[in-house]
Amino acid sequence: MHVHLRDGPMADLVTPTIRAGGVDTVFVMPNLVPPITTVAHCLQYRDKLRALAPDVTFLMSLYLHPSITPAVVAEAAAAGITGIKSYPAGVTTNSASGVVSYEPFYPVFQAMEQHDIVLNLHGELPPSAAKDGAPITVLNAEEAFLPTLLDLHRRFPRLRIILEHCTTAAALDAVRGCGPTVAATITAHHLHLIVDDWAGDPHSFCKPVAKLPSDRVALLKAAVGGEGRFFFGSDSAPHPVLAKRGGEDGRAKTAAGCFTQPFGVQLVVDAIRRGLEQGILGEGDVTKEALVEFLSGNGRKFYRVERPQGERTLRVERKGQTTPDFVRNGDGSVTVVPFWSGRDLPSLRWI
């Protein structure tokens, strides 16, 4: 759940790698350029993705935007669109048209509640905001957003909300304190990373940024803890290598995002292996059943997606592959450095 498949040649490259990452159902982000704000655009995009990966189920989303009205919500529901994604202004990639205040969207949220459309939150306050008079930074932006989450849940208790890509113990606890309509996704890379990992490594730099070791511990425990409200959402976010290395001349800012699509489940399994090795997790903490629910069951239940007919089983094999230095298309016009290139990972087999 929660993947960026992009558009154009990048979509052609990354969409066919979904199943290699152990995934057959994805919730697709709408932050194209321009963002997906109409049902027609969304369905056209879904058709394109289906053609690229016919064996994958695509759950689609719209981008929360002033042009989204209750009527658009009704139309989206009728068309089988699953969710609406909210980006705080300026916080993440292609979110320049994102949300500053939620209040104008209350009628939209009411319609979403009524039509059972999921609200997917990028849960960070923008840098221009403040918390208790102190400026918002990349480090406290998620925690400072949590009162907003709780407020939205209180106002719209039947609205299904997902706090996407949680990075802090505080966010997990906030979600735990909500009713059953609120869930959260956890990425593969945040199960691996702390602040030191992205300090100086563009390929581990993403938004929200990875936080402290204690936050990583909390995420690992949530991933294996068997709580139905937490599930895997990779937030795989490919960028051309040039966008990660400062553009043609090396002076530009680094695009935020980790590309994990072809190795999603493998990276989760490997994070748990590392957690065991590092003594963060005990052998007794990890059960196959809870892991299967985290990877597959909980997300399907929350999104109310049937398991596909004749679904196959995924077998994980220890140390089966090394992530490549690059993932690139046939003519070399699109090159992406995957997260943790050159590392040994388990391999997967659909049986």
Next chain:
Amino acid sequence: MHVHLRDGPMADLVTPTIRAGGVDTVFVMPNLVPPITTVAHCLQYRDKLRALAPDVTFLMSLYLHPSITPAVVAEAAAAGITGIKSYPAGVTTNSASGVVSYEPFYPVFQAMEQHDIVLNLHGELPPSAAKDGAPITVLNAEEAFLPTLLDLHRRFPRLRIILEHCTTAAALDAVRGCGPTVAATITAHHLHLIVDDWAGDPHSFCKPVAKLPSDRVALLKAAVGGEGRFFFGSDSAPHPVLAKRGGEDGRAKTAAGCFTQPFGVQLVVDAIRRGLEQGILGEGDVTKEALVEFLSGNGRKFYRVERPQGERTLRVERKGQTTPDFVRNGDGSVTVVPFWSGRDLPSLRWI
């Protein structure tokens, strides 16, 4: 004070830019490859630098290392070497041969006290260390080092110690709590940066990393506060653009360091201008006298360096230049992206 002038073609490029940055006296870091651990190597390096910039006074340093003995300290003092720099293992550029425990160096520190050689501390605990059982990260590494500073000062009260490139309010306060033999440097870039600035910008990424807005406020106030124990040390640290953009293929880690040498004083003045604009500093907080002491007087006093005979005055002129996109040598074989390339800065004139 505190500059990295490097060796080879990089030294040829950056050393002649010292005076353009409003500086006529520099304290030179010894972390070449291999590091400078002998008096002979140090003097040879000084001669080379003097040839590159005859109008600059070079204060030289050795790299704290097991080969530094009390005899080497005595030899260094006799040769006019000013200080010995200590790097915690693995914390910063070329510090693989750095210090893990200080205890073996107590005889060296005693000799330094006796011969009046300055101890220059890179004040961070290495990532392998822990504080109260919690792991060390780039965010708490400096604060976790402060008990070590206080312990060294208690054991060697006459040893002159500089806590280099302070980045936190806690570090400034620790230094304030010490006797007059302890001082601290503040860089130009840490007067500008917070964590959000280096998240996603390799050219603002340095070690110690810039911290929170409240830390930047404390640094700005210390720079203009007229306290004699704080002075400017740029920690200008040039890296070839490729080392900042992930190497030839874009996959490598980002080298830590901001190159500010040709714009040192300009960047300090601009940081104070920004601090005034942002309301962090009030007009009454900033006096020309305190600024002159921060930039010039305090460091000279601590290092016991005479003002040069016939010293000229530096005049700062508002909005006089734009930092270039690149600083490169004649044949283009060395290219560095300066800190804050493409920004308007005041200009300087020696009169």
